Amino acid sequence: MAFNAILEMTGRIAKITLSGELDASAAPAFRAEIERAAEQRPKHLVLLMHDLKYIASAGLRVLIFAKQKMGANIDIYAIAPQEQVLETFRMTGFHYSIQILDAYDADEMDPR
Numbered sequence: 001m002a003f004n005a006i007l008e009m010t011g012r013i014a015k016i017t018l019s020g021e022l023d024a025s026a027a028p029a030f031r032a033e034i035e036r037a038a039e040q041r042p043k044h045l046v047l048l049m050h051d052l053k054y055i056a057s058a059g060l061r062v063l064i065f066a067k068q069k070m071g072a073n074i075d076i077y078a079i080a081p082q083e084q085v086l087e088t089f090r091m092t093g094f095h096y097s098i099q100i101l102d103a104y105d106a107d108e109m110d111p112r
Contacts, residue, residue, distance in 0.1 A: 020051070020052065075099065079103065
């Protein structure tokens with residue numbers, strides 16, 4: 001399944017909808033969206049992961065890059081990751097670096 005990343009900025013919230021498989025060949029496209037988002041200096045990075053089937057270590061490296069590029073104060077939210085993606089987060093300890101939520105409410109300042 002082809003990877004897709006779509007960035008949407010709402011105020012200080014960068015929301016990226018991810019779908020498909022985020023492997024090494026797709027990581028540059030994800031990184032490009034992260035760089036576009038970083039230019040807007042967001043306070044929150046919201047990753048809508050409902051349709052993301054797989055994330056490889058290259059995808060995790062892009063998430064680490066996001067934290068470095070956007071600064072330590074950026075809040076990163078993984079919204080509705082599938083079990084396989086969530087398991088990758090747990091196996092690598094990455095779930096300690098982000099907030100994992102079941103849903104995102106666009107009407108509120110912060111995801112819930």
